[in-house]
Amino acid sequence: MKWVTPLLLCLLVLLQYRLWFGKNSMPDYIGMQKEVQEQARQNANLVQRNSLLKADIEDLKIGLEAAEERARNDLGLIKQGETFYRILPSEN
Structure with missing residues (x-):
């Protein structure tokens, strides 16, 4: 009986x-x-x-408006006879 307690204690320490x-x-x-x-965040x-x-793919498949918008935003294209104004934010 004396060796049961130390054995259980030793087993507990190992675990x-x-x-x-x-x-x-x-x-x-x-x-x-x-x-x-x-x-999960990534x-x-x-x-x-x-x-x-x-x-974007669906918009490009459906019509020309999306392609035109993309050309205007990404490439800076304008239509013939249009005037393009760029308004820059102030540096302050």
């Missing part, structure tokens, strides 16, 4: 050591949780970007 310092320990678990949260950003790209 606690493995929990806190061994492979797949609590610090590893917490680090993996942070990585999962970061990956995935959400990519999903949002993909939805915007899909909307």
